[in-house]
Amino acid sequence: MTTALAAAPPRHPHDDLLRTERIPHIWCSGCGIGIVFGSLMAAITKSGLARQDVAVVSGIGCTGRMAGYIRLDSFHTTHGRAIPFATGLKLARPQGKVIVASGDGDLLAIGGNHFIHAARRNMDLTVICVNNFNYGMTGGQLAPSTPFGAKTTTTPQGNPDEPFNFCALAAACGASYVARWTALHIRRLTNTILEAINHKGFSFVEIVAPCPTAFGRRNKIRGALDLLKFYYDRSVVKNHLAPGEATIDFDHNLVVGKFVEFDRPTFLDHYQMVNRGEVEAWPATGVDASAAGQRKAG
Amino acid sequence: MKYWRQPLDRDEIQVIRGQVEVIKDRCKGCGFCIAYCSRGLLVMSRKFNRKGYHYPEAAQPELCVNCHFCEVICPEFAIFSSQADAAGQQPPVGE
Secondary structure (H helix, E strand, O other): OHHHHHHOOOOOHHHHOEOHHHOOOOOOOOOOHHHHHHHHHHHHHHHOOOHHHEEEEEOOOOHHHHHHHEOOEEEEOOOOOHHHHHHHHHHHOOOOEEEEEEEHHHHHHHOHHHHHHHHHHOOOOEEEEEEOOOEOOOOOEOOOOOOOOOOOOOOOOOOOOOOOOHHHHHHHHOOOEEEEEEOOOHHHHHHHHHHHHHOOOOEEEEEEOOOHHHHHHHHOOOOHHHHHHHHHHOEEEOOOOOHHHOOEEOOOEEEEEEEEEOOOOOHHHHHHHHHOOOOOOOOOOOOOOOOOOOOOOO | OOOOOOOOOOOOOOEOOEEEEEOHHHOOOOOHHHHHOOOOOEEEEEEEOOOOOEEEEEOOHHHOOOOOHHHHHOOOOOEEEEEOOOOOEOOOOOO
């Protein structure tokens, strides 16, 4: 039995979707990105989509390595430009599903403007943001998600800035599906990613993931398991809460859940309407030329 | 789990038996699967893999119920469970 196993190592259920020649991957021991990546692959398998209809695009950073490990059409873009690339891909091949998987620094610091405008246009993308509260790959520098007071390489006395609330930002910009989970809510996360893939419109899923090497070590939570538990123990599930109230409060109220889900026309729907001439003249009430100038200013 | 009496349908209920497999050379020894195994059947091995990490091994493989949680929590895709060929076992209650 043992000799047979040594000759042919057992095949993991995700091996069909993994570029196994690149495994083991570069992520540190206990990194949450691997868990999210497993959830993403499980969701893609569950969705039953044909392999040629799914593409994964990612930017730079630890999470950006996902595109290189998945055996699908994938692209590793320049820093922050995952969403513009994915937008082009989606518009060129609208029948496919495009998944953007990237980190908080890539999507919302350098790629922040691309993110808010893709959400505004309701571009039909699935954006998976692994939030580890710092720039892990370059050594743990301050990111827009770093909690107030947390220590990083560039803020050794503690972070003086208030962090972004990514879910509130996405919802305020017009995203039609917004959810947040921690890396230990694995089953719910898989279901959420599956829903986000099937949702028509801009879907945003934020995952609070442990970064034991760069973030935990400087903040006195050294073990990967401790950090995973730290986030999970403080999480409170509140589905359909107004995203503005969905705070990441590490004392007792790290709100997770599905906050926003509604349907509205995507960019492509509107663009085709305009091209077919189906949009009414603007403004819809029309302009009354005789009334112009009669109303006194002030 | 211990009950103060035997459930009446104990003879009818069959619990699925699973089998845990570890791909040793992928493991980086984070210990997530050991901490979160619902039946507590995994322990850290004293041996090293090719990269110098300790890897998990099943101390009581007969306890596995094929819940797949080690499989989904493993960030390295190094452990998974599958249904064992043997017929189901009776739930271990009241013992």
